Structures are given as C-alpha cells and as structure tokens.
Amino acid sequence: MTQNGDVIWYEIDLADRIGAVGGAWNAFALDNNGEALVGASVIGTSIFDHIAGHFTKRFFREFLANGRSSSQSKRTYRCDAPDRKRLMEMRAETTCDSRLRVSHTITEELPIERAVFVTEVGRSGLADHVRCSLCNRLRFRGSNAWREPDAAVPDGGSVRVIHTVCPDCRAEVSARALWPRPS
Ligand SMILES: [Zn+2]
Numbered sequence: 750m751t752q753n754g755d756v757i758w759y760e761i762d763l764a765d766r767i768g769a770v771g772g773a774w775n776a777f778a779l780d781n782n783g784e785a786l787v788g789a790s791v792i793g794t795s796i797f798d799h800i801a802g803h804f805t806k807r808f809f810r811e812f813l814a815n816g817r818s819s820s821q822s823k824r825t826y827r828c829d830a831p832d833r834k835r836l837m838e839m840r841a842e843t844t845c846d847s848r849l850r851v852s853h854t855i856t857e858e859l860p861i862e863r864a865v866f867v868t869e870v871g872r873s874g875l876a877d878h879v880r881c882s883l884c885n886r887l888r889f890r891g892s893n894a895w896r897e898p899d900a901a902v903p904d905g906g907s908v909r910v911i912h913t914v915c916p917d918c919r920a921e922v923s924a925r926a927l928w929p930r931p932s
Contacts, residue, residue, distance in 0.1 A: 752856065754855065755772065755773040755854070755855050756772040756773060756852050756853070756854050756857075757770075757772045757774045757852065757853045757854075758770070758771050758772045758774070758850055758851065758852035758853070759771070759791075759796070759850075759851055760844065760849065760850045760851075760897075761796050761813075761851065762848055763784070763847065764795070765795050765796050765797060766790055766793055766794065766795055766796075767791050767793065767794055767795075767796055768792065768793075769792070770791060770792070771927055772852070783873050784914055786790070786793050787826045794822045796851075797809075797810075800882075801859060801869045801871075801882075801911075802869075802882055802911065802912030802913055802914075803913070804882075804912075804913045804914040804919075805882035805883075805912050805913070805914060807914075808882070808883065808890075808914050808918075808919075811838050812815070812824060812839070812841060812891050813825055813841060813849060813851075815841070815842065816841025816842065816849050816851070817841075817849060820825060820842065820843045821840065821841065821842050821843075822840070822841040823838065823839070823924045824838070824840075824883075824923070824924075825837065825838050825839070825856070825924040825925045826839055826882075826883045826884070826924045827883065827884050827885035827924050827928075828853070828855075828885070829861070829865075829867075829885045829898060831839055831861065831864040831865055831866045831867070832859060832860065832861050832864040833858050833859070833860060834858065834859040834860075834861060834885070834897075834898075834928075834929070835857070835858050836855070836856050836857040836924060836925060836928050837853050837854060837856065837924075838853070838854045838856050839851065839852070839853050840852050840854075841855075843896075849909075851898050856922065857928065859929065860899060861883065861899050862899065862905075863899065863904055863905025863906075864905050865898040865899065865901075865902045865906065865907075865908065866906070866907040866908070867880060867898075867907075867908055867910055868907065868908070868909050868910065869880045869910055869911065869912060870909045870911060871911070872911070873890075875909060876890065876903065876909050876910050876911045877889070877890060877908055877909050877910075878890065878908045878909070878910045879911055879912075880908075880910040880911070880912050880913070881895065881909060881912075881913065881914055881915035881918055882912045882913070883915070883918040884915060884917065884918055884924050884927045885898065885913055886898070886901070886915060886927070887900070887901040887908065887910070888901075888915070889901065893904055895915050895916075895917070896928055899917060
C-alpha cells in the first residue's frame with residue numbers, strides 16, 4: 750500500500766527507454782492494478798508505451814525536454830485511485846550519466862466516498878467521458894464542464910474514458926491550484 754510521501758522513480762535514456770525503476774514503484778503498480786508494470790517487465794520499454802492519449806504524450810514530451818534542457822523540471826498532477834484522490838508531484842532531473850531521473854511523490858490524499866472506476870477505451874467513440882491526465886477531472890461527452898470524479902459520477906461506478914489534457918492544465922494551472930479543499 751502506498752502512502753503520502755512515497756516516492757516512485759524511474760530513469761530513462763535519451764531514447765526515452767526505461768533503464769531502472771525504484772522507490773515504491775512495485776507497491777504503487779500493484780495498488781493501481783498495474784501488475785503488468787511491476788519490476789523488470791518495464792525495463793527497456795519506452796516510457797511512452799505506458800502513457801495513453803495524444804495530448805498527454807505531448808505534455809509529457811515537453812516535460813522531459815524541459816528536464817533535459819534545464820536539468821530540472823517540476824509539476825504537480827493527479828494520480829487518483831478509484832477510492833482516493835491523490836495529488837502528486839513529478840520531477841525530472843538529469844543524472845551524471847545523462848539519463849533523466851523522473852520521480853513522483855504523493856503529496857496529498859482525499860477519500861472518494863463512492864469509488865469511481867476509470868477504464869481507458871482507446872477510441873473516443875467508445876468513451877462516455879473525457880478524462881484529463883493531469884488533473885483527473887472528467888468531462889461528460891457533449892458537456893463543457895470539467896468536474897471532480899465524485900461530482901461527475903456521484904453514485905460511483907464505472908466510466909469509460911479517453912485521456913486528454915484539459916484547457917486549465919494546458920494553460921499551466923497547477924493541479925495543486927485545482928485540488929479540492931475538504932469541506
Ligand atoms: Zn486538467
């Protein structure tokens with residue numbers, strides 16, 4: 750079980766291939782139904798094989814490029830579990846052997862009373878919601894409103910999504926600024 754303050758990290762080479770993973774990586778993968786991502790199975794794969802959505806990939810590419818050019822890049826984002834909102838901080842730093850070490854730290858958590866299970870379906874025609882990869886808010890197809898998962902699906906249950914990056918996150922509003930304060 751992962752918790753606040755846990756750090757998950759991996760190192761990638763100039764071709765974005767994963768060379769090493771560590772910290773709470775395995776616990777985090779198992780917590781999030783990521784059995785396929787545990788340990789050695791991801792070594793040698795491209796980080797982009799594990800990221801869904803055109804805009805998310807583009808954002809992440811920029812984040813990595815920024816880390817490589819300025820030697821450090823930092824950003825908050827959300828990585829919710831079905832029953833928990835999680836605010837994360839992502840940081841990319843160049844190592845002495847010119848790899849990039851990307852680390853993710855859980856900084857805050859809030860419970861989701863009625864669990865919301867999210868499945869990425871790959872094609873927009875199959876999805877009922879669009880989900881922002883960075884703030885994890887959901888937009889019902891045909892609506893313009895981006896809402897917290899527990900506001901979008903108040904009774905809980907399953908949603909079928911495709912991933913994108915919402916206008917707030919494209920405008921670099923931080924996930925911390927969008928983080929809902931407990932009432
Ligand atoms: Zn967003």
